[in-house]
Amino acid sequence: MAGSGWPVLPDAAAQRLIDLPKRVAADWRQVLLNPPIADRQFRKTRLYLGGEEEAGPVRGELFLYSRLRKDEEEPRRTYTFGLGLRDRVGRDYRLLRCNGPSHPHVNKVEGDRLPPVCHVHRITERYQLHLAHRPKWEGDGFAIISRPYAGPDDALTDLASLVNIEVEEALFA
Amino acid sequence: MTDDAADLTQLLKSAWCDSFEAFPGADGELFLSTPFTYDDGDNLPVVLEFHGGTWTLTDRGDAVARLGYDDEFSFTPALEEVARRVIAAGGHSLQADLVISNDYPDLPSVYDIADFVRTVAQVGALPALRERQSQLRFVEDAVKAVSDAVAPANQVLNWHPEEEDGALFKTDAKLVTEDGEDVYLWLVGDSSKAERSMTSALEYRRWGLEGRSMLGVRLDSLGATTRRRAVRVFNDDVVSIQPDDPGPLIERLGDLRIPLVA
Incomplete structure (x- = not known):
């Protein structure tokens, strides 16, 4: 148990959740690329995947999520597509996310800096523990440079590959 | 003790200075990477632009946008007014599109940049005002x-x-x-x-x-x-x-x- 009261998700458990095949409806890309929820700056949504997963001390439901800046000019740079787990008491663990090149990033534990290029965040035990003194923390502070995305659609393709998304065949196709 | 202070000063100077970097963007802007980061490691947003003889420090709307990462947080008009006051107190302005910015006739000094980062950080504290x-x-x-x-x-x-x-x-x-x-x-x-x-x-x-x-x-x-x-x-x-x-x-x-x- 971390100081914040959030159970730490072990690396192996997180990786199992990331690797788990995820069945999604045929329109999943459409939903994540055109999120129905909008505030003044962003559009965002979540796609809950159903069922309950057990990962070490954490149990909850997996979800895919997206956040894109509204009305951004091409080339679009400000977007996030990710996989998360909402636990039984409503805490969100962000497991993995693909970010556009809108900002620099720092891996605070290692001290290395990423320029404003496309990058992928991953939850790790060491980052969860690094911030465990906080009442609410982000355990996915570690990121690596990804291949450059051509845009949101391309980033979503990378997410699909990284988190093992399988599209359900339409029943009566 | 005097030697310790000198050593620590040297260590901090070296590590502190190393933690700053300016990354050129695709449109000629500079993304400033600083030791000031959010919990997820993303830098507090500071971008330096130069247009028509004027330097502009801008967060490109990211400071307020990050508040929306918390689904339970609502940026109400009243809270926007609080943000506006906080930002104005720092000498900066919040545009209608929720971008924090400030214009400078000359290249902003390190203190200008530090003030800007401080203001961005203060906006990040608004959720604590629930x-x-x-x-x-x-x-x-x-x-x-x-x-x-x-x-x-x-x-x-x-x-x-x-x-x-x-x-x-x-x-x-x-x-x-x-x-x-x-x-x-x-x-x-x-x-x-x-x-x-x-x-x-x-x-x-x-x-x-x-x-x-x-x-x-x-x-x-x-x-x-x-x-x-x-x-x-x-x-x-x-x-x-x-x-x-x-x-x-x-x-x-x-x-x-x-x-x-x-």
């Missing part, structure tokens, strides 16, 4: 209830006298009765707003503004002393209202012959 936010929401809801209930021709929201620019002595609504009497209404959900309301009401009197000053207040948000003072300043024209129940206030406005919509 309790304050609930008070602001209470006021927003009460203002909306009044606005919905009173005939449009008989209300001016966020009114302030010509004697000042509205920064200090604004009332939530100026209402006009059927007899043409002005009613200055303040809606209050915390002691700080109560104090400002009392100061404003007293200033209105000092300026000789005719009309009635009235307070709609969530009484349990005020200490006993503030309550007593409010009753005196507002000559008993204090109406207790509860969240989600503006009924007594609207009833009182009707009693004062302020035209209500059906």
Whole structure:
């Protein structure tokens, strides 16, 4: 148990959740690329995947999520597509996310800096523990440079590959 | 000890300076990477642009946008007003598209950049004001209830006298009765707003503004002393209202012959 009261998700458990095949409806890309929820700056949504997963001390439901800046000019740079787990008491663990090149990033534990290029965040035990003194923390502070995305659609393709998304065949196709 | 201080100074200088970097962007802008980061390692957003002979520091809207990462957080108009004040206090401005920026005739100094980062960081602290936010929401809801209930021709929201620019002595609504009497209404959900309301009401009197000053207040948000003072300043024209129940206030406005919509 971390100081914040959030159970730490072990690396192996997180990786199992990331690797788990995820069945999604045929329109999943459409939903994540055109999120129905909008505030003044962003559009965002979540796609809950159903069922309950057990990962070490954490149990909850997996979800895919997206956040894109509204009305951004091409080339679009400000977007996030990710996989998360909402636990039984409503805490969100962000497991993995693909970010556009809108900002620099720092891996605070290692001290290395990423320029404003496309990058992928991953939850790790060491980052969860690094911030465990906080009442609410982000355990996915570690990121690596990804291949450059051509845009949101391309980033979503990378997410699909990284988190093992399988599209359900339409029943009566 | 002196040697230790010198060593530490050297260590900090080296590590601190190493933690700054400017990354060129695709459009000629510079993304400034600093040791100031969010919990997820993303830098507090500081981008330096140069257009038409002017340098601009901007967060490109990311400071406010990050608040929306928390699904439970709502950037209400009242909270936007708080953000605007915080940002203005830092000497910067919040644009209509929620971008924080500041223009400089010369390349901003390290202190300009540090001030900008500080302001961005302060905006990041707004979620910690959730309790304050609930008070602001209470006021927003009460203002909306009044606005919905009173005939449009008989209300001016966020009114302030010509004697000042509205920064200090604004009332939530100026209402006009059927007899043409002005009613200055303040809606209050915390002691700080109560104090400002009392100061404003007293200033209105000092300026000789005719009309009635009235307070709609969530009484349990005020200490006993503030309550007593409010009753005196507002000559008993204090109406207790509860969240989600503006009924007594609207009833009182009707009693004062302020035209209500059906």
